[in-house]
Amino acid sequence: MRYGDQDVLAGVDFDVVAGETVALLGPNGAGKTTTIEVLEGFRHRSAGHVAVLGVDPWHGDDRWRSRIGVVMQSWRDHPKWRVRELLAYQASLYAPFVPAGASRPWGVDDLLAALNLDGLADAQIRTLSGGQRRRLDIAVGLVGRPEIVFLDEPTASLDPRARRDFLALIQRVGDDLGSTILMTTHDLAEAEELADRILILVGGQVIATGTSKELTDQIAGHDRVRWAVDGQRHEESTGDSTAFARDLFSRYGEQVHELEVRRASLEDAYLSIVQAAEHDTPPGDIEEKAA
């Protein structure tokens, strides 16, 4: 994808298997929204090959579109419509394309309840708070029970309970409906909880892919161990925190206090991988220096 003479996506190459939940992570401006918009058919790529459900998204027709659901980063329209009215209208757009015997679209009341929006069914959209509006955006993306759902930062502006409801709903959409999910997020706990696989995009390139554990293992050797002996606090990195603790106790016995082991998290791995890509060094080196 190129704007003017600037390539904003180059070397983005990945497959997503049917039924997979994939999280696209990356710093601001990395190209996540652009990638998703190309896949949704909203942006015309400058070059390259893209297929979604076997179709080039730029040439996707209404039948193809009825098989995908989209939650964009932000959209504002229909301010005077009521919540139930908008959802029912969106659901009606899918109706002509329902395959025989399939239970699509989603029942509007069920979906409102799942997103805890039932109390707002008759509210005008312009009266919703940012987080309520976000929940409606999510409902609009899911109402067609799509085979693939694209979600661009779906939980930005959700309160903790709404975020919990969303995570449960997306898990249900993935498990019960078998939908394929591609989402962007800056929330690493969310990616860890939902995603079968994570792609990290930096500077318009996919620089790492794997499960949360595979990415975290890339910076193995970075567990942090903290302890105190004689009131003196200590902290070290280690690849084997169990052996480290055993050695600590064999040397200092009961003098060891306040022992704390912190395993490398997805956030540590993400920061290390992104910083390494930005500085062109292997993951881990930067973290070591920072530590």
Ligand SMILES: Nc1ncnc2c1ncn2[C@@H]1O[C@H](COP(=O)(O)OP(=O)(O)OP(=O)(O)O)[C@@H](O)[C@H]1O
């Ligand atoms: N219409 C446009 N014209 C020119 N440049 C654009 C346009 N849209 C996006 N860009 C540029 O493309 C790059 C990727 O933007 P994109 O919105 O895809 O990033 P992102 O990873 O989704 O960022 P964020 O996390 O901030 O949402 C940025 O450098 C941005 O400035």
